[in-house]
Amino acid sequence: MAETSSVRITCTAPVNIAIIKYWGKRDEELILPLNSSLSISLHQDQLKSTTTAVASPAFSEDKLWLNGQEKSVQESRLQALLHEVRRRAAKRPLEDVQREEEVVESVNSEHRLAPPSWHVHISSKNNFPTGAGLASSASGYACLAFTLAQLFGVRGELSGIARRGSGSACRSMYGGVVRWTHGEQADGADSIAVQVIPESYWPELRVFILVVSDLQKAVSSSEGMRRSVATSRLLQHRATVLVPELLRKAEAAVKAHDFPAFSQLAMCDSNQLHAICLDTHPPIFYLNDTSRQIMRLVHAYNQACAEIRAGYTFDAGPNAFVLTTARDASKLLGLIAHFFPPQTSNSKRYIRGLPLTTDPPSLELQCALGFEPQPNALHYILCTRPGPGPQCIFDNEAHLLNIDGLPGN
Ligand SMILES: Nc1ncnc2c1ncn2[C@@H]1O[C@H](COP(=O)(O)OP(=O)(O)OP(=O)(O)O)[C@@H](O)[C@H]1O
Ligand SMILES: C[C@@](O)(CCOP(=O)(O)OP(=O)(O)O)CC(=O)O
Secondary structure (H helix, E strand, O other), X not given: OOOOOOEEEEEEEEOEEEEEOOOXXXXXXXXXEOOOEXXXXXXXXXXXXXXXXXXXXXXXXXXXXXXXXXXXXXXXXXXXXXXXXXXXXHOOOHHHHHHHHHHHHOOOOOOOOOOOOOEEEEEEEEOOOOOOOOOHHHHHHHHXXXXXXXXXXXXXXXXXXXXXOOHHHHHHHOOOEEEEXXXXXXXXXXXXXXXXXXXXXXXXXXXXXXXXXXXXXXXXXXXXXXXXXXXXXXXXXXXXXXXXXXXXXXHHXXXXXXXXXXXXXXXXXXXXXXXXXXXXXXXXXXXXXXXXXXXXXXXXXXXXXXXOOEEXXXXXXXXXXXXXXXXXXXXXXXXXXXXXXXXXXXXXXXXXXXXXXXXXXOHHHHHHHOOOOOOOOOOEXXXXXEOOOOEEOOOHHHOOEOOOOOEXX
């Protein structure tokens, strides 16, 4: 039915972990932050969202499938994102519009542009748990924004489109280390993400995700930060005084490959976020006992090394993102696996992602920690590293919708 004139594209996008956190909005509708933030985009070999979008004059409405289940497209953030991408597509230069007419005649559907008036069918999936504290909303909305921009031929700065889905999603529009500048303008035009360094600049960086819980959190990030803005006086001080300095120092540390400084700033900023959550009324508790044991383990490791060789950061949940470098990866992983061993039934897939050996910790290091191993405290450990930004996939096997816009290939 839609065969001759439909346009189809499939893209992927990464998850990102914030090093200097975004917490608090100055505009809820446009998703404009009170402070700038900094993150690392994680490698898509381990975590990614994949989105296929098909546009056709034959479609009578927009449709969405998430992880294979059809969802309503009426959700306000999805609507805002769709509206923004179509608004920008409608302003495309004339030569693109002419190209579009040629395109509609073309038999090759893979490199064509769709007119913004066409309805779109979208299917998106994550290769990791959705809504489970692993920032699927960031990779998911970034992937959606990037895919729709390719489909409708929107060029230039795209992070402002992803931002309409979820604030942190704008940073997933680039690889490596990325800053989201808070911006000053009321319409959000200058509230965009920029790449600070590409992923190839610091290839030794490693990130271990220690999955403490895969349950949906009780207080979402959006609700948590709304509550902090309304009640925490520390938040205002952080946003205006502390973050600008933290950000400057963190960017300098990244550019200088200074892991101790970078890691120290990451830990301080994460602790500051959770201090603000405690200063919020009623207080919000995202960390649990296992999170705090992980923090102790990292500090004990650094003390034993007599320098900072590991760090941690926690988003709005108990899962730890442990930072280190290739030099320490096997030793630190061995220590983590020793103190947080798997249930025997779960030992096979306990350590996932990058293939790494686990060096058993020395007795001295074991004693330094001063707590007993805690079997079963973690679901699994995912080893990853910085990676690239969104990509188009030119492989027919990768499409999540067929050319008629229906699930299948
Ligand atoms: N691939 C995707 N495509 C489009 N939307 C997605 C995708 N993945 C997730 N989302 C959106 O993000 C929501 C989940 O966001 P939520 O903030 O609850 O969890 P999370 O981002 O996985 O975890 P956390 O914010 O705790 O790190 C989904 O309900 C959906 O609306
Ligand atoms: C703690 C954080 O992960 C908060 C992320 O918040 P979201 O981007 O999920 O919030 P919304 O913009 O309301 O969708 C810190 C960060 O990623 O910077």
